[in-house]
Amino acid sequence: MNCRFADLRHKEVISACDGTRLGFVDDVILDTKTACIVSFVIFGRMSFFGLFGKCEDYIIPWEKIQLIGEDTIIISCKTPNPVKRQKKRRFHQKN
Incomplete structure (x- = not known):
């Protein structure tokens, strides 16, 4: 079966172990050397109308x-531990 990224974005991710609904696929991580998908990313939900991040x-x-x-x-595992999103570096920022 072939699937486009646009089609993946409309699929809901559910854990088979505990039945938890994690959300929808928002992004993928690719290995640029092999052109294979490494992982799916599900963005965190807004908390309290986005006021608290x-x-x-x-x-x-x-x-x-x-x-x-x-x-x-x-997915065949329990609900994975959430990961903090890395802040984007701006090109004008210095280290």
Whole structure:
């Protein structure tokens, strides 16, 4: 089965172990040398209308993906630990 990234964005990610709904695929991490997907990224939800920032992101390694169906992606692990998003570096900032 072939799938575009635009199609992945509409699939909900669910943990098979505990049935937790993590959200929808927002981004992918690619290995540029092999052109393979390394992991899916699910952005954290806004907390309290965005006034208190966002929750951390979920990064799901490709090895943990059990099934990609028409509407959902099933992962074979418990809910992964959230990861803080790295701040973007601006080109005019100095170290």
